[in-house]
Amino acid sequence: MTIPASSEQRAGDALVVVDVQNDFLSGGSLAVPGGNAVVAPLNAWLAAFAADGLPVIATRDWHPPNHFSFVAQGGAWPSHCVAGTAGANFAPMLALPPNALVISKATTGEAEAYSGFAGTDLHARLQGLGVKRLFVGGLATDYCVLTTVLDALRLGYAVMLLVDCIRAVDMKPGDGERAIVAMREAGALLLEG
Ligand code: VGL
Ligand code: ZN
DSSP: OOOTTOOOOTEEEEEEOOOOGGGGGGSSSTTTTTTGGGGHHHHHHHHHHHHHHHEEEEEEEOEEEOOBBBGGEEEEESSHHHHHHSGGGGGGTTTOOOTTTEEEEESSSTTOOOOOOTTTTTTHHHHHHTTEEEEEEOOIIIIHHHHHHHHHHHHTOOOEEEEEEEEEOSSTTHHHHHHHHHHHTTTTTEEOO
């Protein structure tokens, strides 16, 4: 069951844009298949949240050059989203408002943080803003979106998953679909558009 996009944002909502960074887009070092396709629908949500003066959060992978998740350190991923490099920049076409709250994660050598809540002050910041419900889109469905959504639900937020605004790595075929099922079963509502 997917809710049509006519469900509107309201006071107490925030939009969370997960890791829409150059390295996860086409030509990037860890390009997510179809990743570029999230930008246009996310821009529509960004415009809607901005028009209503509602908070926008942008998370970013922000790794040191020797992050332990990189192949050179024995990890699983090619080097990606190294802090301060072009690959770590938000996609230039992503229309983030100037007052977007940027949350950097996995910023030290030995810590992984797929979730925007892991090792960050995101929860405290949202509480300070009186946020109760999160609209979540971005990359990648089966890693950072999945873990961010599951953490949010555990922390007591309602979550609207923007299914047109996410794409999966699909290291194993079906990972993205399984992640969506897991988020839905944990309590996320799926929202089109
Ligand atoms: C991510 C793999 C490694 C993500 C981050 O943003 O989903 N995936 N680091
Ligand atoms: Zn990473």
